[in-house]
Amino acid sequence: MATAxxxxxxxxxxxxxxxxxxxxxxxxxxKAAYRRLCMLYHPDKHRDxxxxxxxxxxxxxxxxxxxxxxxxxxxxxxxxxxxRGLEMEGWEVVERRRTPAEIREEFERLQRERExxxxxxxxxxxxxxxxxxxxxxxxxxxxxxxxxxSGSGFPQIEINKMHISQSIEAPLTASDTAIxxxxxxxxxGNGGGSINFALRRVTSAKGWGELEFGAGDLQGPLFxxxxxxxxxxxxxxxxxxxxxxxxxxxxxGLTTVLARxxxxxxxxxxQWRWGIQSAMNTSIVRDTKTSHFTVALQLGIPHSFALISYxxxxxxxxxTRVKGSLKAGFFGTVVEYGAERKISRHSVLGAAVSVxxxxxxxxxxxxxxxxxxxxxxxTYFFPIHLTDQLxxxxxxxxxxxxxxxxxxxxxxxxxxYLRAQKEKxxxxxxxxxxxxxxxxxxxxxxxxxLMQESVRRIIEAEESRMGLIIVNAWYGKFVNDKSxxxxxxxxxxxxxxxxxxVKDSKLILTEASKAGLPGFYDPCVGEEKNLxxxxxxxxxxxxxxxxxxxxxxxxxxxxRIDTDG
Numbered sequence: 328m329a330t331a332x333x334x335x336x337x338x339x340x341x342x343x344x345x346x347x348x349x350x351x352x353x354x355x356x357x358k359a360a361y362r363r364l365c366m367l368y369h370p371d372k373h374r375d376x377x378x379x380x381x382x383x384x385x386x387x388x389x390x391x392x393x394x395x396x397x398x399x400x401x402x403x404x405x406x407x408x409x410x411r412g413l414e415m416e417g418w419e420v421v422e423r424r425r426t427p428a429e430i431r432e433e434f435e436r437l438q439r440e441r442e443x444x445x446x447x448x449x450x451x452x453x454x455x456x457x458x459x460x461x462x463x464x465x466x467x468x469x470x471x472x473x474x475x476x477s478g479s480g481f482p483q484i485e486i487n488k489m490h491i492s493q494s495i496e497a498p499l500t501a502s503d504t505a506i507x508x509x510x511x512x513x514x515x516g517n518g519g520g521s522i523n524f525a526l527r528r529v530t531s532a533k534g535w536g537e538l539e540f541g542a543g544d545l546q547g548p549l550f551x552x553x554x555x556x557x558x559x560x561x562x563x564x565x566x567x568x569x570x571x572x573x574x575x576x577x578x579x580g581l582t583t584v585l586a587r588x589x590x591x592x593x594x595x596x597x598q599w600r601w602g603i604q605s606a607m608n609t610s611i612v613r614d615t616k617t618s619h620f621t622v623a624l625q626l627g628i629p630h631s632f633a634l635i636s637y638x639x640x641x642x643x644x645x646x647t648r649v650k651g652s653l654k655a656g657f658f659g660t661v662v663e664y665g666a667e668r669k670i671s672r673h674s675v676l677g678a679a680v681s682v683x684x685x686x687x688x689x690x691x692x693x694x695x696x697x698x699x700x701x702x703x704x705x706t707y708f709f710p711i712h713l714t715d716q717l718x719x720x721x722x723x724x725x726x727x728x729x730x731x732x733x734x735x736x737x738x739x740x741x742x743x744y745l746r747a748q749k750e751k752x753x754x755x756x757x758x759x760x761x762x763x764x765x766x767x768x769x770x771x772x773x774x775x776x777l778m779q780e781s782v783r784r785i786i787e788a789e790e791s792r793m794g795l796i797i798v799n800a801w802y803g804k805f806v807n808d809k810s811x812x813x814x815x816x817x818x819x820x821x822x823x824x825x826x827x828x829v830k831d832s833k834l835i836l837t838e839a840s841k842a843g844l845p846g847f848y849d850p851c852v853g854e855e856k857n858l859x860x861x862x863x864x865x866x867x868x869x870x871x872x873x874x875x876x877x878x879x880x881x882x883x884x885x886x887r888i889d890t891d892g
Contacts, residue, residue, distance in 0.1 A: 341843040344844060385770065385845070452493065452495045457491075466713055535554075594611070595612075608627070629657075650666070661681055668733075687715040690711040693707065694707045767848035775823045778827040800824075817851040823846060824847055836879040855875070859871075
């Protein structure tokens with residue numbers, strides 16, 4: 328009687344959502360949900376050949392879900408890795424009599440092995456391109472000096488320095504990694520480059536060591552050693568020793584950092600540096616979900632300074648951050664403020680204004696691009712020096728100019744581009760899942776037909792005691808915002824499936840996507856969905872709108888419709 332289910336069918340089902348139980352559901356809750364759906368879908372209850380065939384498929388799907396969740400071992404794997412975890416390489420060697428905790432540990436080991444194999448194929452390329460721009464002619468020029476010079480009507484803006492660096496990592500074994508890096512720099516017509524090779528070994532869970540070799544045309548050979556060690560669960564130390572060979576002789580250097588976690592979000596650092604620029608530095612860094620705060624004090628040669636900085640992290644989709652800092656020392660005083668924001672899935676754009684004495688005014692523009700597929704990252708940095716003096720006009724244009732440019736670019740270029748990209752991705756996702764969605768739709772329609780008789784009995788029982796009657800229910804994409812009126816509403820009628828889930832005048836939906844519920848399917852893949860329910864309880868109309876993955880319990884007094892209004 329049983330019809331075999333394909334792997335794709337099983338992989339596209341959420342077992343908890345299918346049974347409408349919590350992820351923490353007890354065996355009794357699972358059994359009750361399973362029995363209820365078995366009574367609904369049992370093939371022997373249907374004489375029509377088409378309904379019988381549809382009931383078989385749904386019955387077997389429910390049975391498969393119950394088999395996985397009722398077994399502690401398979402449920403432990405499913406909870407961590409999903410259905411694909413049940414097919415993970417190495418499952419056949421795990422003993423069935425092991426406890427869920429032991430199975431979790433075994434599968435974590437198997438996953439670590441797979442991750443190690445993946446890591447060996449990754450090079451993690453990282454690069455930085457910095458282009459320094461001298462724009463002081465915009466604010467510091469004397470007009471009378473250039474009146475008789477041909478072509479002097481326009482300010483001269485020039486690139487005075489450039490720096491390019493790149494590095495790649497090559498995992499050799501689970502504990503050894505080779506790192507190759509290089510850089511090129513030029514400033515005012517003079518330039519040079521360097522290349523470095525490092526070999527890092529993880530010696531234990533508490534530490535690692537790294538040997539570094541380098542050479543360049545400006546500096547001679549370099550030999551370095553880095554060591555990291557966890558002293559206690561809350562304290563670690565890092566040491567970096569280096570020998571730089573040059574025409575002036577050997578120049579040794581030593582840097583040691585001792586750090587301690589003061590609390591869950593705060594770390595204190597003590598740094599001692601001996602060599603070319605000897606210094607002692609102490610700092611406290613506090614990083615939370617909404618802010619990042621740093622205070623530091625350094626005593627050294629040639630610079631001693633005090634620093635305080637604060638960054639606020641907005642909890643929005645664009646990951647907006649606003650920051651400001653004050654740095655004062657023997658070199659002068661610098662105030663810096665700025666912001667950064669995510670402009671696409673992979674790119675972050677930031678700008679900062681630096682105002683200082685005697686440095687003057689500078690604008691710093693930065694863009695970071697991250698590629699999750701190969702863990703690559705590229706950073707573009709454009710420091711623009713505007714003036715050597717503290718000119719209010721330079722500060723004003725450095726602050727307002729980037730804001731105006733960003734909002735214009737965001738409205739005219741970025742937003743339309745992202746909207747078009749999102750539509751392309753949604754269209755591609757719809758095309759790739761069209762066959763599966765069609766199958767889900769057919770299964771949902773079949774489930775609704777199978778529910779008709781049960782729903783009729785439930786409604787009769789609820790009406791007899793003035794209980795819970797689902798008048799109308801819709802699931803999908805609703806458009807209520809006037810700014811989105813051009814978007815198309817995509818909803819399906821789920822009145823019957825919800826009424827079928829009513830028991831003792833109560834409807835309880837768990838915290839999971841409702842697309843997996845019996846009689847439901849996803850009408851708008853990749854888009855935000857809601858569930859809207861109009862129901863009657865004790866003869867009074869109620870209405871509620873819930874998010875797709877939001878838990879829902881009805882009836883509730885707060886859902887009552889105020890007929891007086």
